[in-house]
Amino acid sequence: MAEFTHFKKDGSAVMVDVHEKPDTYRAASATGTIQVSPEVFAAVRDHTAKKGDVLGVARLAGIMGAKKNAELIPLCHIVPLTNCEVTFTTDENTNSITAVCTTSCVGKTGVEMEALTGVSTALLTIYDMCKAMDRGMVIRDIHILEKDGGKSGHYIYQKEEK
Amino acid sequence: MAEFTHFKKDGSAVMVDVHEKPDTYRAASATGTIQVSPEVFAAVRDHTAKKGDVLGVARLAGIMGAKKNAELIPLCHIVPLTNCEVTFTTDENTNSITAVCTTSCVGKTGVEMEALTGVSTALLTIYDMCKAMDRGMVIRDIHILEKDGGKSGHYIYQKEEK
Amino acid sequence: MAEFTHFKKDGSAVMVDVHEKPDTYRAASATGTIQVSPEVFAAVRDHTAKKGDVLGVARLAGIMGAKKNAELIPLCHIVPLTNCEVTFTTDENTNSITAVCTTSCVGKTGVEMEALTGVSTALLTIYDMCKAMDRGMVIRDIHILEKDGGKSGHYIYQKEEK
Amino acid sequence: MAEFTHFKKDGSAVMVDVHEKPDTYRAASATGTIQVSPEVFAAVRDHTAKKGDVLGVARLAGIMGAKKNAELIPLCHIVPLTNCEVTFTTDENTNSITAVCTTSCVGKTGVEMEALTGVSTALLTIYDMCKAMDRGMVIRDIHILEKDGGKSGHYIYQKEEK
Amino acid sequence: MAEFTHFKKDGSAVMVDVHEKPDTYRAASATGTIQVSPEVFAAVRDHTAKKGDVLGVARLAGIMGAKKNAELIPLCHIVPLTNCEVTFTTDENTNSITAVCTTSCVGKTGVEMEALTGVSTALLTIYDMCKAMDRGMVIRDIHILEKDGGKSGHYIYQKEEK
Amino acid sequence: MAEFTHFKKDGSAVMVDVHEKPDTYRAASATGTIQVSPEVFAAVRDHTAKKGDVLGVARLAGIMGAKKNAELIPLCHIVPLTNCEVTFTTDENTNSITAVCTTSCVGKTGVEMEALTGVSTALLTIYDMCKAMDRGMVIRDIHILEKDGGKSGHYIYQKEEK
Secondary structure (H helix, E strand, C coil): CCCCCCECCCCCECECCCCCCCCEEEEEEEEEEEECCHHHHHHHHHHHHCCCCHHHHHHHHHHHHHHCHHHHCCCCCCCCCCEEEEEEEEECCCCEEEEEEEEEEEECCCCHHHHHHHHHHHHHHHHHHHCCCCCCCEEEEEEEEEEECCCCCCEECCHHHC | CCCCCCECCCCCECECCCCCCCCEEEEEEEEEEEECCHHHHHHHHHHHHHCCCHHHHHHHHHHHHHHCHHHHCCCCCCCCCCEEEEEEEEECCCCEEEEEEEEEEEECCCCHHHHHHHHHHHHHHHHHHHCCCCCCCEEEEEEEEEEECCCCCCEECCHHHC | CCCCCCECCCCCECECCCCCCCCEEEEEEEEEEEECCHHHHHHHHHHHHCCCCHHHHHHHHHHHHHHCHHHHCCCCCCCCCCEEEEEEEEECCCCEEEEEEEEEEEECCCCHHHHHHHHHHHHHHHHHHHCCCCCCCEEEEEEEEEEECCCCCCEECCHHHC | CCCCCCECCCCCECECCCCCCCCEEEEEEEEEEEECCHHHHHHHHHHHHCCCCHHHHHHHHHHHHHHCHHHHCCCCCCCCCCEEEEEEEEECCCCEEEEEEEEEEEECCCCHHHHHHHHHHHHHHHHHHHCCCCCCCEEEEEEEEEEECCCCCCEECCHHHC | CCCCCCECCCCCECECCCCCCCCEEEEEEEEEEEECCHHHHHHHHHHHHCCCCHHHHHHHHHHHHHHCHHHHCCCCCCCCCCEEEEEEEEECCCCEEEEEEEEEEEECCCCHHHHHHHHHHHHHHHHHHHCCCCCCCEEEEEEEEEEECCCCCCEECCHHHC | CCCCCCECCCCCECECCCCCCCCEEEEEEEEEEEECCHHHHHHHHHHHHCCCCHHHHHHHHHHHHHHCHHHHCCCCCCCCCCEEEEEEEEECCCCEEEEEEEEEEEECCCCHHHHHHHHHHHHHHHHHHHCCCCCCCEEEEEEEEEEECCCCCCEECCHHHC
16 A cells, blocks of 8 residues: 655654665656736736746746755755756636746656746746736646656656546 | 836846835735545545644645745745744545645735745645655645735635636 | 643644734843863864864854754744854863854844854854764753843743753 | 864865765764753643644754755755654653754765754754743753764764763 | 954954844945857847847846845845846947846845845856856956945945045 | 857756766866955955954855855756865955865766855955945956866866957
């Protein structure tokens, strides 16, 4: 039966011991979406093209957030990422902006949390920059898209699994 | 027409100048939900009661994350919070856990972002602690519940507004 | 009966809400001692006078550590200190070095933890700089010396109280 | 004769150059004790069992503090820990709580300081959470228990060595 | 005679005690220039207009760096800035880019160091982003432009004063 | 033609992917100078010899700043440095103080930025500690002196190259 890896038998929280694992290539990508008002959507799209670059700021924040993952998530290991990238796609039918954060390392533990923290920070930054226009924005559907490497191998998110 | 407050006319990003605003009481609360598998839901619920305390760890991470908000969100001001609290409710019908983060300060700018960052960090921590059991968890519906204080006054989230 | 201030009735941890407290002057001092070998004691004393300044490095580390207090202690508030000072006295009879850290702020909450974190960081830094000579050093007797301000008023440590 | 490793001949502080050392497994454990009043001792023991979990919060703080070691101790290297664990034992005869922090890495330098910083942060957190009940608590006997790996090999603390 | 404010009579470093100072408005601006090759200059100018936004990234880094000032400069106070702005001007005759960082607070101590740290971080970020093209870039002429508020009053940099 | 490595074809900023690079020894040194008034110069020189150690504080700040490089420069990788050293030379003819920061790692990416950030932080710290005497100090000539290792090999700064 599946068990927590972050707790010992007596229930106390631990950082998982990974010292016996080999240094191997690991990669992950995570996604998430922010639902905005039509007004905000137009402002992000048009200012990005012309002047104020909401997505440029959010991209940087996402990359810097991914680097801070081990400071934020209590039991995560410090992982020197070998790569971090944040991309956005905008959907004008739904007035939503979707972020994807891709991370990699050569190490003893995976980088899913770095990708998830990168996505979350990027979306929160969009919220911050647009909240003077609309406080009703909603961040949704943050999850892993895919991860590779490590003992648990390749994983691809299946939308239907829930 | 509504405009970005984080950009100057030429499109360059700025931290909004708040030095002329009075120090007043401001409060905010934000929420978000993580959708987990039945197995994870049972493990969180039962280990919390008995041994491993996933929500206790996530609560701490949320509070500490809220304090780190100005390091994560590029254009946020440093705000010495006067209060930060994270609570959870669990719904066994949907196998979901909902976090609420409440923040306050006496200052020149609001604390919505602190509340949102607190909620996000708490939910990401739940993800981290349970991901060995299930990588298909999804974080959803992160938004402001309510905020008060400041020039824009009282705001309550209206679900139907989108 | 005395009660925890960092827990709610249901046992969940919170940052204490201080928003209704006035901004008043608060000060604290804390102390602690590191017991070293005669060899380390002589090296610290002589290098400080002549060349390598162990206590100068430890003093800086203590001041910077006090500023980081709210990042380290989960439920502490962010407090912009108005003062931080670390002093050392050396006792050659016992080969021990005693640090005192003094802190102050004008705010809604006290600065005892900042003083204690400052002392601890200073003593740990002495340990780090001397550990190649002796790993058997012991840090002892870290406690508040005195604090003032706030609802609980003036407190002076009484050695006999335990 | 033993010498400082953190100073050059002219007395200026340096981070020790470790680039020629191989990456090897290194482990350390450190301990420390907080002496509390009978009232605090009972509250920690009973609230832990029932509601407020002082030691659970302190454990997390200790693990996160160990990860922050290189930010706190000026001349320490950044070490990606492969493991970090904090445990507590309580002694009702002396009303004291003893923490042990165990750390490991595969790297070029040891992890004693990480273990010591983890212990110190855990004990300071207990102080913070209980200080509304009693300000006279004393932290004592922080030292290395054991370390292994690296050029200096295996070390076990000998109580009588001072 | 002028004296250090960051040292006590015995030479030990302290954070200056400011608790008796009133909270007043203080502002500062600092500048600095990076000298680049013609190739880098063209790339920054053209990519900024079209695609890669070196100055947009550097602006964000400067603002975030200013917020981190008290973590970097050992004896600086934590200052919640009320404003931070970074602007750039480019000079194609000299292939140089000049940054100006403007900061303000309502507090007990000035914000010159925040402005200087903001400028330095912005210029270092330009260096980082362009160093694959040219490692010979030089950062020069970092100084305060102007500061206001506090006991020392208004100061304007005079180029001839050296 | 030379190109930015920190931007993708569409202009979005990325952390460069280094996961395929081998772990090799890399070293760098950077320099910079602060021009001060005769009064400040004398105070730094004499207090250093006798009492207040401006350069000792600046050296520590430089080393700790170099360790924080990846938090400050948005697209830099986290690099566990194997060495960091800051030295100063003073020139009484010109009333200037020159800092050199030397860094190394065994990794997949270079440490030039760490050396530059170390130098900048050290010089800013001198500014901070002396600014009560003279606000007209100027930091100048920050650049790489030399770097080695990695695909781009050995580089030595040539003063005439601009």
